[in-house]
Amino acid sequence: MPVPSTARPSGRTGALSREIAVTEQFGDPSAASGYASAYDGWTPAARYFRSRLHAVGQSLDSCPGGDLLDAGCGPGMLVRHLLDTRPGDFRITACDRSHGMIGAAARRVGGAGGVGLAVARIEDLPFADGSFDVVLATGVLEYVDTRRALRELARVARPDGLVVVTMLNPRSPYRLFEWCVHWPALRALGRVERLLGVPAHRRHGAGRSGIRAVGPRRLRTLLRDAALCPEDVVFYDLTAWVPPLDKAVRRRFRQWHSHPEPTVSRGRRSWLGSGYLVAARRASGDA
Numbered sequence: 001m002p003v004p005s006t007a008r009p010s011g012r013t014g015a016l017s018r019e020i021a022v023t024e025q026f027g028d029p030s031a032a033s034g035y036a037s038a039y040d041g042w043t044p045a046a047r048y049f050r051s052r053l054h055a056v057g058q059s060l061d062s063c064p065g066g067d068l069l070d071a072g073c074g075p076g077m078l079v080r081h082l083l084d085t086r087p088g089d090f091r092i093t094a095c096d097r098s099h100g101m102i103g104a105a106a107r108r109v110g111g112a113g114g115v116g117l118a119v120a121r122i123e124d125l126p127f128a129d130g131s132f133d134v135v136l137a138t139g140v141l142e143y144v145d146t147r148r149a150l151r152e153l154a155r156v157a158r159p160d161g162l163v164v165v166t167m168l169n170p171r172s173p174y175r176l177f178e179w180c181v182h183w184p185a186l187r188a189l190g191r192v193e194r195l196l197g198v199p200a201h202r203r204h205g206a207g208r209s210g211i212r213a214v215g216p217r218r219l220r221t222l223l224r225d226a227a228l229c230p231e232d233v234v235f236y237d238l239t240a241w242v243p244p245l246d247k248a249v250r251r252r253f254r255q256w257h258s259h260p261e262p263t264v265s266r267g268r269r270s271w272l273g274s275g276y277l278v279a280a281r282r283a284s285g286d287a
């Protein structure tokens with residue numbers, strides 16, 4: 001299953017083809033287990049996810065707790081992480097558009113009473129205005145109408161509530177190489193293999209992902225338009241290794257697994273981040 005760290009942007013595809021790509025990627029019953037397993041092991045995807053969890057955890061450090069929404073929760077990896085690292089601090093609600101993902105999330109948090117799960121779209125959340133002290137959306141905005149989603153996240157956040165969103169960094173060396181060189185090369189190789197009669201299941205390729213990533217400046221503008229005041233930008237999964245070299249490197253150098261701290265930055269190494277996070281506050285005077 002394609003995962004964010006190997007996904008390709010599709011800025012020119014229309015909303016419908018994007019919807020189809022996202023449904024194919026996450027609506028399939030096997031998608032949840034495939035996505036969850038990408039968090040494990042030593043792959044570039046695992047490093048990306050671990051670094052992102054670390055960055056999100058840091059953003060919540062100063063937050064004492066409260067009602068928390070994880071929008072587009074997938075199979076519940078972040079919810080599980082919060083239950084393990086911040087036990088009892090948050091009353092958690094999580095939602096996703098995919099029934100399969102919500103089913104997997106239910107199994108992952110099973111027994112953790114008090115976690116509310118719902119099948120819902122981020123653009124149309126079934127929660128009252130100002131319901132949450134903390135609203136998280138990790139790895140989701142790339143797949144949706146970002147402007148609409150941010151308005152909805154802002155709506156359900158309490159005045160002065162914390163909203164943390166993440167995005168693939170389209171200008172990082174990793175993403176530029178992956179999207180402009182690596183994936184097109186895999187597709188070209190797959191076409192040659194087809195001409196040579198290689199069976200479909202053995203051909204190289206790179207699936208369409210429906211992803212549309214925006215840079216930090218644009219995302220901050222969209223946040224402000226949604227009455228959210230950006231306060232912090234953190235770049236994560238800092239890496240100078242591009243695909244396919246990154247696979248070998250990740251297996252060899254493993255310190256990121258137990259020490260993800262150097263994989264995030266707010267400073268001069270930020271440009272190496274294959275993803276970034278923005279923490280924002282809901283404007284307090286906004287109804």
Ligand SMILES: C[S@@+](CC[C@H](N)C(=O)[O-])C[C@H]1O[C@@H](n2cnc3c(N)ncnc32)[C@H](O)[C@@H]1O
Pocket residue numbers: 004022026027071072073074075077078095096097098101120121122123137138139140143144
């Ligand atoms: C890359 S996964 C991220 C999952 C999770 N947030 C994480 O960080 O591991 C993207 C998730 O967003 C969900 N998703 C995509 N479009 C959505 C939408 N319009 N509303 C709600 N969820 C959506 C997908 O079903 C998928 O579970």
